[in-house]
Amino acid sequence: MSKVIAAQIDNILKGDKFIRHKKNAKGNTAIYSRNHPTAKFVRVVVDSGIDLTSGKANNQAGVKLVYINRQKGWRVITTDIFATAKKLASAIKQAEVAEKFVKSCKFCKAKKFKAKTGNEVCANACWTTWAGKKKSGAKKKKTSQKIAAQKTKAARQKNLQRTPQQKSSQKVTPKSQRTYPQRKSYKASSQKKRQKITAEILPGDLVSVEEIELDNITHDYTGSILGIVMKADQHGKVDVNWTANTSSLPEWDMPFTDHYQGGQRRTYRFKVLSRKVEWVKVV
């Protein structure tokens, strides 16, 4: 521990336009920081190793980058590069270069950081905004489902009289009551042997949806539908937490299996965004 080294470190950092923080929430050493020379919202942070009480340095400074998110929260995006006073300047350069290798969120362009769960997530947590949207959407849907259930119940009781309130919800036809014109051709061609098409869908996969018509991709919902796979069982059933859906595709049309039959007029399958996954025909 030395006051001379502390003065050296302080000099190097102040000479490089770092500001010294008054507090350190996580320890008793002096923290210095300044903006990254090129990357927006990225800050270079140095734990100087200078003890705030004694003013002495332990000659082991740590340099890292943080991303300042929308809520002004600091998210650590690189691991510490440790250096002595002598090598501090080059450690700062190294940390700055490391910025290029930090992944960005493909949705809001913020840097990603390793969350406590161990997953790399968006520093802006743009998920939460989507989750909020989903909640209100889900609430709406629940109501229409409830009304639909009431309608079914009413029909079952052969009570064909509808209250005006139920009539107003008629736009949403429950799945059980909907008719599909394509069903006919689907049945007609069912004599032909249809091919099963599968893909490996795993828990943790970030997924969107693709619309398939007669084995061609007719719509890609990337950017408007987003979910994360929670579970995939041995029968191919896939549980997804749909975090965002700004499309008009209703939840009942969302895919829920890792397989489907080829040659259908229209179907929806998962599109895995977080890694390369291909749909293959089962021979």
Ligand SMILES: [Zn+2]
């Ligand atoms: Zn984001």
